[in-house]
Amino acid sequence: MEGSRFSSGEVVSGAVLAGLGTFIIIEARGWVYVDADGPGPGFFPTWYGIAMVVLSLLLIAGSLRKARAAVQPVKWHEISRALFTWAAFAGSVALLKVLGFMLSFGLLTLFVVAVMYRRPLWTALAVAVGCSLGFYAVFALALDVGLPVGIFGF
């Protein structure tokens, strides 16, 4: 996939934003645009929705016209590293309700250190436990900030 055209990102993002603009306009049509008291809740969204559609189409048109030399290759392996990390972050957020902050954050740290940075498991475990306990000491004990609690009570 190395060598895919970066401009396709512009076309896709432009299409997504054009879709969002259309959605905003459709939603805003369901609200009062203007009445005796003045502009209603649909007034402002209608206008920025229209602007979004127009600009998105301009972006797509400009991107399709772009010279071949101007486009950059996409480094998919770098993007996949970032997206894996994001998925792990989202996973730890999903686990907050069940495992609580200490455990889910510990697992996220373990994943980052052991998988993303390929450190030995013992190092990863030490960092994960140290970080979780450090956060508990600083936020829960010292600053009295509430942390998400799971089914184990911490």
Added chain:
Amino acid sequence: MDILSGLLQGFAVALAPLNLWWCFVGVFLGTVVGVLPGLGPAATIAMLLPLTFQMNPTTALIMLCGIYYGAKYGGSTTAILLNVPGESASVVTCLDGYQMARKGRGGAALGIAAIASFIAGTFGVVALMLVAPPLAKFALSFSSPEYFALMCLGLAMVVLLAGQSMVKALLAMLVGLWIASMGTDLFTARSRFTFGYSEMLDGIDFVVVAIGIFALGEVLGNMETREGEKMLPVPKGLRNLLPTLAELKACRFAFLNGSVIGFLIGVLPGAGSTIASFISYGIEKAVSKHPEKFGTGVPEGVAAPEGANNSETGGALVPLLTLGIPGSGTTAILLAALILWGLKPGPLMIHDNPDLFWGLVASMYVGNVMLLVLNLPLIPLFAQILKLPVYVLYPVIFGISIVGVYSVSGSLFDTWMLAVFGLLGYLMTKLDYPSAPLILGFVLGDSMERALRQSLMMSQGELSILVSRPISAIMLSLAALILLLPLFRKANAWRVKAIVENG
């Protein structure tokens, strides 16, 4: 209240032990995040914002601003020793700073950066103190149409210099306006864009968006690669950090140039410290007797940009504190902080909250002295921070982000939104959409809509009210001119060049 008595009152506030302590914490943290590449002041302020909600607003603002200007000091360390700017404002410092370090004058380069930062930072505070009160008095005559026009002008300027593509910058701003519309309409109590979630009736919390876009977006971007940079040896001992008299003499114009240019650029929304440092460097090179030596390790090439990026802070606080208009992502977060603490940034802010304004100004004098004292002898210590493994640093940032968001609302829904905005922040970086217009659109969206609707209520629906009043007409014309700038080939070439040089 005149300036002198205001300043005296400010020093009484800033020198209170508690404020002194938090000022120190702010500048220390600022230096640390400035040293760390990939973690900027905007992300740090966003992450720490929730922890300030229980603090006195003056104390909290002193600390957060300490992070803001402290980061400018710290940013030079990595630029000089690593050839990697700790933050974007230090990009230009790499040119001569790193070359000085390669020639064994790294200590002197760090010393010049600290001295220039101190001189220009202090100049910026003096100028802020002199300019802000009269500007606030002038802005007292503003009504809704002028405020709407002013916000349009501010957003247009940010869009102009936010990225190479103005279309993308405008789209990012519109997404910010859309996010700001989510929740309950204040005029009619109609819910908008809530997608059936009751948690969204109050809108999306600023902290969630700011931490997601800035902190998580930045970290995810940094995690694309596993490699770190190689650092040049850190100079040891205070003597090695002091520049020679000849070097200081060579920098005397650069100190002044950086101070003045930095402040003037700072007052303009959108330009920011990176552009200030580039312009100041360009002027220094243009007036130099030996322009060909720039880029090979001349001390003026360090002093001018480092001065400019510190003086810019004072300038950037002028529109924020007098008009309630932020000019960058970081000042947008500070504006949101002021609103969250129950304050109303605008022309009446200095009059209604003299302790806060003058206390902040005085604390910036104190903070600049603290930074000079901290930075000269402690540079070797700060440089050690670079040895902190990223596989420890990044999970810590993830953890602080979750705790920061959860501590505001106690809602797990917000932590989900944090993940969503983190992904959005990363995708925006990858696709070259600037984040500052989105944050500014989000922060100003609510006030902008309110000002527009109030204006139209005043005129019974006539849009001409926006152009029939002279101040708003001038500001809207300027905004339109700015947005039309890309149509003029020469002007657009200048704009693109400024942004490309920005990195």
